[in-house]
Amino acid sequence: MKTVSSLLDKEWHERYKRISKLNIRSSIYDVTNQCNLRCKGCFFFSSGEDKVANEERNIKKWEAFVDREKERGVNLAILIGGEPTLYLDRIEAFYKQLPTFCATNGLIKVPRDRFPDMVVGISLWGDEEDEKTLRGKDTFSISSKKYEGDLYAYYLYTITPRQIGKTERIVKKIHDAGLKVHMQLLSNDEGVYGFSWKPEELKDIRVEMDDMLDKYPKTVISSKYYHKIITSGKMLGRSFGWNECPSVTEPLDNRDPKPKRLIHFIRWASDLKTMHRCCTSETRDCSICKDGAAHMSWVMVNKREHIRSTKDLQGWIEVYEMFAKLYQFIPW
Ligand code: SF4
Numbered sequence: 458m459k460t461v462s463s464l465l466d467k468e469w470h471e472r473y474k475r476i477s478k479l480n481i482r483s484s485i486y487d488v489t490n491q492c493n494l495r496c497k498g499c500f501f502f503s504s505g506e507d508k509v510a511n512e513e514r515n516i517k518k519w520e521a522f523v524d525r526e527k528e529r530g531v532n533l534a535i536l537i538g539g540e541p542t543l544y545l546d547r548i549e550a551f552y553k554q555l556p557t558f559c560a561t562n563g564l565i566k567v568p569r570d571r572f573p574d575m576v577v578g579i580s581l582w583g584d585e586e587d588e589k590t591l592r593g594k595d596t597f598s599i600s601s602k603k604y605e606g607d608l609y610a611y612y613l614y615t616i617t618p619r620q621i622g623k624t625e626r627i628v629k630k631i632h633d634a635g636l637k638v639h640m641q642l643l644s645n646d647e648g649v650y651g652f653s654w655k656p657e658e659l660k661d662i663r664v665e666m667d668d669m670l671d672k673y674p675k676t677v678i679s680s681k682y683y684h685k686i687i688t689s690g691k692m693l694g695r696s697f698g699w700n701e702c703p704s705v706t707e708p709l710d711n712r713d714p715k716p717k718r719l720i721h722f723i724r725w726a727s728d729l730k731t732m733h734r735c736c737t738s739e740t741r742d743c744s745i746c747k748d749g750a751a752h753m754s755w756v757m758v759n760k761r762e763h764i765r766s767t768k769d770l771q772g773w774i775e776v777y778e779m780f781a782k783l784y785q786f787i788p789w
């Protein structure tokens with residue numbers, strides 16, 4: 458029988474042991490329904506998730522809610538929105554109690570005297586032209602000045618089909634700003650013309666993502682196995698989609714049979730009562746979903762299936778390490 462020990466040499470086994478202790482239990486929280494941008498393709502607004510719940514305004518209720526989440530076993534709070542930095546007191550309710558990650562568009566800087574080591578993921582949707590088309594402004598020019606050299610911030614670079622052949626310039630700009638970058642792919646929830654992926658484009662962008670990792674290994678937080686999975690939507694001969702997705706809110710998960718999934722995962726709306734279907738858009742067609750975290754988690758929850766060859770298990774370890782680095786459970 459194949460076992461972890463039989464497939465890994467000493468060095469890989471040490472890496473495996475380091476991550477296997479982590480036992481990460483994440484959930485996702487909409488901090489607010491408001492945003493200081495309105496990006497075309499934002500899953501939150503395009504699916505109407507900003508309208509399903511009235512946001513809770515009493516900070517004491519946020520604090521009590523975080524207590525309950527901690528008791529529920531959550532050890533990683535992923536804050537999204539809308540734009541979380543519009544409500545720093547709500548962010549603080551999480552940060553005081555739990556390892557906390559904050560997604561932001563980077564227009565407002567998280568004050569580091571108040572949140573010294575909170576990991577911040579700054580969204581970036583391509584080059585200046587793409588950002589102006591999709592988000593109304595070149596956010597990088599603002600966010601990179603605010604976060605230059607920040608040790609706990611990285612760019613969440615959403616690559617669009619128009620970025621093929623152009624990613625190096627972006628990665629280099631991030632490298633020069635002393636920041637890290639993680640790459641994911643646009644799902645184009647609002648069907649903006651020219652921004653949906655064609656099969657040959659996905660093959661091309663995979664090669665380019667691999668190349669960026671080879672050229673900028675200290676800047677790019679990624680793994681080639683992740684590139685393969687996110688661009689192909691395939692893992693070990695299986696196809697990603699509703700039947701396989703690990704990031705469905707547990708109390709709403711009526712799939713039968715249930716796939717391997719994130720334990721106790723919930724995505725909460727900002728009224729602290731309503732739950733959303735999954736980690737991303739309520740209305741997205743799962744067959745075109747390119748959500749990066751969902752694909753990473755898909756690999757992570759299927760550990761046993763990767764204990765079949767050294768290469769498969771090493772791929773699993775690299776994806777788990779990447780996830781742990783992105784939330785600073787292990788250093789970059
Ligand atoms: S900044 Fe984020 S939350 Fe705001 S509109 Fe853009 S994608 Fe949506």
Ligand code: SF4
Nearest residue numbers: 702735741743746751
């Ligand atoms: S849209 Fe994506 S993350 Fe949501 S359930 Fe479908 S596959 Fe999963």
